[in-house]
Amino acid sequence: MFRRSLVSALLGAVMLSGLPTLGGAQERGPVTNLPLPRYVSVKAAEANVRRGPSLSHRIDWVFTRRNMPVEITAEYGHWRRVRDRDGAGGWVHYALLSGMRHVIVDQDMLALHVRPDAKTAISARLELGVIARLEKCGPEWCRLSAGGYRGWAKKNAMWGVGPEELKE
Structure with a gap:
């Protein structure tokens, strides 16, 4: 019994870490259960990109093109860590993103x-x-x-x- 729960705990830790599992399962976001990484688009004309996942974190830069494609690499509450095609990234509130693909x-x-x-x-x-x-x-x-x-x-x-x- 102890052995089974230890194996289950270790498997859960591997899945949460984002390391590949034996089945080759793709990592899933802890908030949405959608695949990570995944592509979405910026739906706002201006979207602040922050250093961390909250309004109290500093704005590093701003997306200024509506429909700009970005890749979501992590999720935390209402925040998504994104990166653009140049590799620049940060945290964006989910309300500024759209599943309509560009x-x-x-x-x-x-x-x-x-x-x-x-x-x-x-x-x-x-x-x-x-x-x-x-x-x-x-x-x-x-x-x-x-x-x-x-x-x-x-x-x-x-x-x-x-x-x-x-x-x-």
């Missing part, structure tokens, strides 16, 4: 194709740094919309979606 274009003049195939017609080109709405993703291609244009682009030409992530 990506930022990492390749200048990224071609949007009418289908997920490089041989198909190009419907538009997106400049480096454009923020586009993420509609769906397969193994290699994602469907984006930006500025009234819609099309498919290679997943590796954007930031804000995981390389193995699929989205319907």
Whole structure:
């Protein structure tokens, strides 16, 4: 009996630490039970990024672009630790974040194709740094919309979606 509870306690400690478990289970947030890390978007026109998870912590900098994709790496109460594509991060109140997904274009003049195939017609080109709405993703291609244009682009030409992530 003591042995079983000790093993259970050790397994629980490993799961809370974020270390990989034997089953390869992905870490889950202690507040939302959603996967960590995960991508979301900044829904506010301005979002303070704080040094710690409370209003009493100093503001280190401010997101000033609505729909900017960020990656949540930790949760604490109503606060989410996030980082941007440059690796800069801090704590943001959850009310300033949205599950509506966006990506930022990492390749200048990224071609949007009418289908997920490089041989198909190009419907538009997106400049480096454009923020586009993420509609769906397969193994290699994602469907984006930006500025009234819609099309498919290679997943590796954007930031804000995981390389193995699929989205319907």
